């Protein structure tokens with residue numbers, strides 16, 4: 001299959017590009033510098049020229065806090081541009097695979113969220129991502145929307161890399177312990193997307209895609225430091241303190257519980273999601289090897 005990936009330099013985009021060959025796909029990747037998805041004419045021209053068999057949109061405005069003061073830009077990328085991609089896919093009659101977020105929920109539920117649960121985003125990022133979902137569903141018949149959460153990888157900006165940096169700089173850290181979710185590796189998202197395509201089930205719709213188990217940011221940070229220590233990474237951090245959301249105010253409100261129930265994905269496509277701690281060990285190993293290479297150079 002010929003797969004067109006937008007946002008190909010991002011966390012998920014990078015993994016989609018890297019893993020495609022293993023599934024026998026040819027990929028063409030675009031990012032901001034080669035295809036600005038907010039340019040409708042450029043999107044149409046690119047999709048017409050490339051004639052892909054499927055389009056995967058990994059491009060997004062992901063700066064959750066910045067989005068609060070930058071609504072127009074967030075909406076342009078996360079909503080309006082997604083409509084352009086959906087229209088272009090409809091013209092070619094090809095599937096659109098789109099990635100969305102746990103932040104479409106308000107986090108007030110006790111247990112895990114299923115796909116049909118009421119959405120009620122708390123901030124601009126979640127609102128604009130939800131608008132993107134609505135556009136895909138209204139404009140396309142052949143689509144998969146994968147809602148994921150707490151994405152991490154060896155590249156780009158993410159919590160794992162932030163913790164490793166802070167843990168190397170400071171002896172004591174305070175980490176929020178009253179927000180719960182499922183950390184998910186970009187590589188696992190890419191793998192699952194290609195598994196779903198390989199199934200040829202065409203069971204179009206919205207699916208939750210996140211790795212077990214649900215934890216707090218505090219728990220996740222502890223696991224990051226434990227794994228990093230086990231792999232011999234230099235860390236100064238000696239004490240990690242559990243703090244509350246109120247102790248660490250941010251411009252955007254975040255859901256307290258954004259645990260995603262992934263049983264629809266697992267049963268429909270007979271897919272077993274890898275637990276995040278396995279992915280975390282792989283990502284830390286990659287980062288450790290990368291830093292050793294940089295030391296040598």
Ligand SMILES: NC(=O)c1ccc[n+]([C@@H]2O[C@H](COP(=O)([O-])OP(=O)(O)OC[C@H]3O[C@@H](n4cnc5c(N)ncnc54)[C@H](OP(=O)(O)O)[C@@H]3O)[C@@H](O)[C@H]2O)c1
Nearest residue numbers: 007009010011012032036037059060062099101148150151
């Ligand atoms: N990160 C998370 O924790 C998280 C959680 C839940 C869901 N998601 C969703 O998962 C998907 C992938 O996220 P990610 O973490 O891989 O994001 P990412 O690392 O921020 O990558 C997004 C990519 O899209 C590019 N982009 C932004 N605006 C663009 C435009 N107008 N045209 C073309 N490319 C553009 C970005 O370029 P620049 O860097 O130059 O802006 C970046 O390369 C997104 O849909 C996101 O909403 C992410």
